[in-house]
Amino acid sequence: MSTVDNSVSGAVPGAPAPRRQPAWLELWPVQALLFLALLVAVWAVTEALNLVIPAYQGQILLFTGINVIITLGLNLITGVTGQLSLGHAAFMAIGAYAAAICTVSLHLPFALALLLGGLVAALFGVVLGFPTLRLSGDYLAIATLGFAEIVRVVNTNLKITNGAIGYYGIQKRVDLPLVAMLAVAAVAAMAWLENSRNGRAMRSVREDEIAATASGVNTTFYKIQAFAVGAFFAGVGGGLYAHTTTFIQPTDFGFLKSVEQLSMVVLGGMGSIAGTVLGTIVLTAAPELLRFMSNYRMLVYGATLIVLMIFRPGGLLGGVDLRDAVRRALMLGRSRTVRTSVGGDGQ
Amino acid sequence: MAQFLQQMVNGLALGSIYALIALGYTMVYGIIALINFAYGEIYMFGAFTGLFLVLTWKANLYLAIFGAMAFTTVLGLVVERVAYRPLRRSRNAGRLSALISAIGASIFLSTLMVLLHGPATTGFPTLFQNRNFVLGGASISLYQILIIGVSALLMVGLDLFVRYTKTGRAMRALSQDADAAALMGVNTDLMIAITFAIGSALAGAAGVLAGIYFNAVQPYMGLMAGLKAFAAAVLGGIGSIPGAVVGGLLIGLAEIMGVAAKLSDWKDAFAFAILILVLLVKPSGLLGRSIIKKV
Numbered sequence: 307m308s309t310v311d312n313s314v315s316g317a318v319p320g321a322p323a324p325r326r327q328p329a330w331l332e333l334w335p336v337q338a339l340l341f342l343a344l345l346v347a348v349w350a351v352t353e354a355l356n357l358v359i360p361a362y363q364g365q366i367l368l369f370t371g372i373n374v375i376i377t378l379g380l381n382l383i384t385g386v387t388g389q390l391s392l393g394h395a396a397f398m399a400i401g402a403y404a405a406a407i408c409t410v411s412l413h414l415p416f417a418l419a420l421l422l423g424g425l426v427a428a429l430f431g432v433v434l435g436f437p438t439l440r441l442s443g444d445y446l447a448i449a450t451l452g453f454a455e456i457v458r459v460v461n462t463n464l465k466i467t468n469g470a471i472g473y474y475g476i477q478k479r480v481d482l483p484l485v486a487m488l489a490v491a492a493v494a495a496m497a498w499l500e501n502s503r504n505g506r507a508m509r510s511v512r513e514d515e516i517a518a519t520a521s522g523v524n525t526t527f528y529k530i531q532a533f534a535v536g537a538f539f540a541g542v543g544g545g546l547y548a549h550t551t552t553f554i555q556p557t558d559f560g561f562l563k564s565v566e567q568l569s570m571v572v573l574g575g576m577g578s579i580a581g582t583v584l585g586t587i588v589l590t591a592a593p594e595l596l597r598f599m600s601n602y603r604m605l606v607y608g609a610t611l612i613v614l615m616i617f618r619p620g621g622l623l624g625g626v627d628l629r630d631a632v633r634r635a636l637m638l639g640r641s642r643t644v645r646t647s648v649g650g651d652g653q
Numbered sequence: 654m655a656q657f658l659q660q661m662v663n664g665l666a667l668g669s670i671y672a673l674i675a676l677g678y679t680m681v682y683g684i685i686a687l688i689n690f691a692y693g694e695i696y697m698f699g700a701f702t703g704l705f706l707v708l709t710w711k712a713n714l715y716l717a718i719f720g721a722m723a724f725t726t727v728l729g730l731v732v733e734r735v736a737y738r739p740l741r742r743s744r745n746a747g748r749l750s751a752l753i754s755a756i757g758a759s760i761f762l763s764t765l766m767v768l769l770h771g772p773a774t775t776g777f778p779t780l781f782q783n784r785n786f787v788l789g790g791a792s793i794s795l796y797q798i799l800i801i802g803v804s805a806l807l808m809v810g811l812d813l814f815v816r817y818t819k820t821g822r823a824m825r826a827l828s829q830d831a832d833a834a835a836l837m838g839v840n841t842d843l844m845i846a847i848t849f850a851i852g853s854a855l856a857g858a859a860g861v862l863a864g865i866y867f868n869a870v871q872p873y874m875g876l877m878a879g880l881k882a883f884a885a886a887v888l889g890g891i892g893s894i895p896g897a898v899v900g901g902l903l904i905g906l907a908e909i910m911g912v913a914a915k916l917s918d919w920k921d922a923f924a925f926a927i928l929i930l931v932l933l934v935k936p937s938g939l940l941g942r943s944i945i946k947k948v
Binding site: 463 | 682686688735736739740743749750751752753754756757758759760761762764765767768876880883884887891918919921922924925926928929932933936937938
């Protein structure tokens, strides 16, 4: 395995490589403390923000946070592991319905419901991950799309989800500080996962599946793992969504939702956490900012996707190493020029 | 038995429409490995063009179909030129960028139609008196004969075109090896444009036929039809022209059989359930070539 780690890490910005951090920063208790401090800071800032910001803007921020959690999951599946998914909204739907049923019918605590929603979605992620054993590329994409459509039709016809009428009576349990802290935790978890041995193995699956297999990476295992973790994030995000809107219906999680989530990941820059966050912020805010154009806004939205892809095909942050850019801006250390690759052109 | 035969006829008619759209997906995919997500919208535009021609110019059936095909051909060329070709030229544009661009085009076109027409569903005016013929216990309507007939005609025409013309041969060469074809003097950009044009024309014809058959035209009709046709193309083995026809007919038949079995609430799931089951058994689709990846 160690050979794999070395060969792959060359393409990973911010993995082992020349950069040196002070040794004490790499101790896990220090990192855990820093992370806790960050969460507290985020909580304090958003709690304060919650007081001054108008309700409408607060709502947009809330949805941005939820979307970040969901798209980070998709980024792991599609951006990092390279398995094109056109059905991410299905995991969100599963998490949303599971969490809602947990709190409304089973009277479980909200936190437990969120966790269960994520876990149920992850279970389905594993179930859907199995076809990836045999399918690749566009065949996988259409299978995920089909899966999402089937989930939508099943949700429309089951009694427990209240069918096409939609599931209502969910309590609003979500506020901005909670979502902000979870979103930050999601970013941290993703950063940690991507720079771990598992993350490097997933990246190697994307770069060259045959080479990865030849180097002893169990590609099937890592593909399913990516689907499970990605689905978990979407499930948690779905639970948050259900407890924000207090009402969910099967059409909330249709094909267009999956497409929207994929656009966020690709627009920001595939496989990049910062890119995914940026793409999500831009595409969550864009329809709201364009609201003054009323009927024309989706027209502009569609045209923007085309134009952006023509001028920045790798995404907004595609090919930009954010850590490097920040470091250069702060004049810290020496700059490295590692390109974040989007499939294929790794070295 | 008569009941079964009847459902076969209905399924065949529906399947022909799916097959026509699926042909466009499969041809474009076969040549540049791009899922043209704007296809459903081109089909939708075809239906609206037909409707417009009939309503304002009192066009007859043939004129409506030809007019729609002509318009969608142009539309397909424009979409290719604006949304796909620049990405093909760009060195670091991956396949996913093209996919997102296609999705952008799809959103743009459906919103455009909402702005032009409004989101409401419009019925298709009666072009000719529908009649039923009884054939061995099953009744087949004139509409169904029309749909199956026109689809069959277009498919046979396409097959002959791809097999026996110089352009068709160039297209096949391109799908086998784009670089080698370019070296042999095939104008790849032109061939890709022609492929888009042909596929779009077929989608336009399918749009008018569907508008007449279902007596309903609306701006979002392209989404579900497009997804199912894409499923049909993959089911038959994407890139394979006979595969698209087989896949389309199968999905049409499966849907009608499902409805006949009183499962119409689950109708939209059938196409995809069948697709996933087939892919699990035969990952490259029914008639697709399996690609062995070599290092």
